[in-house]
Amino acid sequence: MIDTITYLKTFLRDKNVASITPTSSVGVKRVCRKIDFDSSSLIIEYGPGTGVFTNYLLNNMKPDAKLILIELNKNFSSILKKTIRDPRVVIVNDSAANVLEALRNCRESQADYILSGIPFFWLRNGLRDKILCNTYNALKIGGKFLVYQTCFQTDQHLKVHLDRLFPSVSCKFELMNVPPMRIYEATK
Numbered sequence: 037m038i039d040t041i042t043y044l045k046t047f048l049r050d051k052n053v054a055s056i057t058p059t060s061s062v063g064v065k066r067v068c069r070k071i072d073f074d075s076s077s078l079i080i081e082y083g084p085g086t087g088v089f090t091n092y093l094l095n096n097m098k099p100d101a102k103l104i105l106i107e108l109n110k111n112f113s114s115i116l117k118k119t120i121r122d123p124r125v126v127i128v129n130d131s132a133a134n135v136l137e138a139l140r141n142c143r144e145s146q147a148d149y150i151l152s153g154i155p156f157f158w159l160r161n162g163l164r165d166k167i168l169c170n171t172y173n174a175l176k177i178g179g180k181f182l183v184y185q186t187c188f189q190t191d192q193h194l195k196v197h198l199d200r201l202f203p204s205v206s207c208k209f210e211l212m213n214v215p216p217m218r219i220y221e222a223t224k
């Protein structure tokens with residue numbers, strides 16, 4: 037409930053938030069079941085908001101794995117800095133477009149998984165393409181880009197852009213979330 041009020045207030049000031057409520061715990065589990073936590077040493081999350089995915093990831097990640105959070109909204113970034121106190125986490129207040137710079141600053145080269153809740157349908161084509169291209173380069177061979185988008189985002193066409201870069205892309209409609217969402221799984 038507190039999270040929903042925070043989302044609503046933040047959404048009214050920043051359209052990039054694109055949601056008035058965090059993803060449900062069922063939705064979080066449906067996306068994260070695609071992750072092999074035992075073999076992951078680096079995960080990146082774009083648009084963590086107040087951290088619903090972050091907490092699930094931290095509960096399942098290995099003790100020596102690392103998680104980089106890239107959040108554009110200043111309010112959400114400062115909430116994350118206050119609430120997430122885990123030595124495995126680095127919080128970056130920036131755009132996902134700058135993921136390669138974030139990796140360099142963390143002295144890392146490529147990630148096993150990148151999760152994204154950012155609203156691709158809001159983005160200018162140039163920004164969308166930059167994020168997708170840099171995401172591809174930020175992943176290891178065999179690494180996965182997992183994207184979740186609410187069903188209100190009529191961006192079936194995101195698959196077309198993922199298909200241009202990734203050798204394997206699947207898209208699934210997930211009804212067990214409020215609201216229902218699409219989950220894309222793109223493998224490098």
Ligand SMILES: C[S@@+](CC[C@H](N)C(=O)[O-])C[C@H]1O[C@@H](n2cnc3c(N)ncnc32)[C@H](O)[C@@H]1O
Binds near residue numbers: 055112131132
């Ligand atoms: C739909 S909310 C998802 C929040 C949360 N992950 C969840 O599942 O409830 C989208 C989030 O993406 C962030 N965002 C939007 N554009 C971004 C960008 N270019 N780079 C990083 N974060 C971005 C927003 O500030 C917001 O936190």
